[in-house]
Amino acid sequence: MTTLFRKGLIATVLAGTTALPAMAEEISWIYCGDTVDPVHTKAIEDWQAANEGWTVAVDLVGWGQCQDKATTLAAAGSPVAMAYVGSRTLKEFALNELIVPVPMTDEEKAAYYPHIVDTVTFEGTQWGVPIAFSTKALYWNKDLFKEAGLDPEVPPKTWAEEIEFAKIIKEKTGKAGYGLPAKTFDNTMHQFLHWVYTNNGTVIDADGNVTIDSPQVLAALQAYKDITPWSVEGATAYEQNEIRAIFLDGQVGMIQAAVGAAFRLEDTKINWGVADLPLGPDAKGKGTLLITDSLAIFSGSGVEDKAIEFAKYITSPAIQEAYEGGGAAGLTPLRPGPAVDAMVAGAPYWKPFIDGIEFGGPEPLFTDYKGFQNAMIEMVQSVVTGAAEPQAALTKAAAQLEEYK
Structure with missing residues (x-):
């Protein structure tokens, strides 16, 4: 058994294994989840009917294992044609020559909301x-605002107001003013990046230069320190979904969460609202972290061109709109259009999740995304627990990220 190490990617390959290219008439697809979405089932049937002799073989794999399975098969020389992956892994895959480019025309790029294509570039x-997209907005408990003497109809618009409101709620009601997740979990990094992108900050630029040690990101980390005393106690014990559960129980004044929280809140007695994420002092406009999952086309399957054709078909506007609005409820739409306009008109709480896209930023691409993620989590936790001051934590993280770019 031979283990290969390159740019942080670890692939285990059985010695002597001979790569077996997929049959020319089959596109194998590692599909993450417990079931295949009905929208995709119908789309696959339609595509096969229009492409005589071709089939799409779906390999349904649980969320916790699907990306690892795609990586292992590719590194062993027996890749699937296509797999559902977190877009943050694409740079690592590309540098290890495990995937092929998926060229987009200017027209295709322009159809997406701003910066979406950046997440795969x-x-x-x-x-x-x-194929999937997530943004965040601010939720607030109007009853707790009222109990604390705050106007229940006026959420914070700036970080300074957010910190002040959290303080007032904690002091007046005894309940947490803000839900800050800082567990050793990926969304600890994601939640912090929302603050980075609401202050015009960046982590790495288009040329691969680490830019995290900046006044904009330092301000975000300082804001984390300032809001911690008024947040949930022991923030390092909580991840995003656990914070959301506390909010749904009426025990915290404000959280940032995806639109899925709104669906759950509709079935509660909580008097709630949703608004744009509060902005930092250097913000140029409404922002949020733009997280996408993507279909990656693996090298060596023998059907790369046809797989690209299928990937673009299965994510085409009509199919994608049905997917986002049906079984994948809770996803932010990837493209603007009349269907999105109708959705916002029917459920106005959608608006902040759309509006934040304009000045949002992509999940940073590193060659070792797990190393990047762990460095970011360590930075956040050290500030939240008081083990390090913001500038020292930021400088340390910046040095670590140089190793992972």
Whole structure:
């Protein structure tokens, strides 16, 4: 057994294994989840009917294992044609020559909301097709606002107001003013990046330069320190979904969460509202972290071109709109259009999740995304627990990220 190490990617390959290319008439797809979405089932049937002799073989794999399975098969020389992956892994896959580029025309790029294509772009080349998208907004408990003497209809618009409101809620009601997740979990990094992108900050630029040690990101980390005393106690024990559960129980004044929280809140007695994420002092406009999952086309399957064709078909506007509005409820739409306008008109709480896209930023692409993620989590936790001051924590993280770019 031979173990290969390159740019942080670890792939285990059985010695002597001979790569077996997929049959020319089959596109194998590692599909994450417990079931295949009905929208995709119908789309696959339609595509096969229009492409005589071709079939799409779906391999349904649980969320916790699907990306690892795709990686292992590719590194062993027996890749699937296509797999659902987190877009943040694309740079690592590309540098290890495990996937092929997925060129997009200017027209295709323009159809998406701003910056969506950036989440799959490395050195000017697209390496995947976005299929799922998430943004965040601020939720507030109007009853707790009222109990604390705050106007229940006026959420904070700036970080300074958010910190002040959290303080007032904690002092007046005894309940947490803000839900800050800082567990050793990926969304601890994601939650912090929302603050980075609501202050015009960046982590790494288009040329691969680490830019995290900046006044904008330092201000975000300082804000984390300032809001911690008024947040949930023991923030390092909580991840995002656990914070959301506390909010749904009426025990915290404000959280930032995806639109799925709104669906759950509709079935509670909580008097709630949703608004744009509060802005930092250097913000240029409404912002949020733009997280996408993508379809990656693996090298060596023998059907790369046809897989690209299928990937673009299965994420085409009509199919994607049905997917986002049906079984994948809770996803932010990837593209603007009349269907999105109708959705916002019917459920106005959708608006902040759309509006934040304009000045949002993509999940940073690193060659070792797990190393990047762990460095970010360590930075956040050290500030939240008081083990380090913001500037020292930021400088340390910046040095670590140099190793992972």
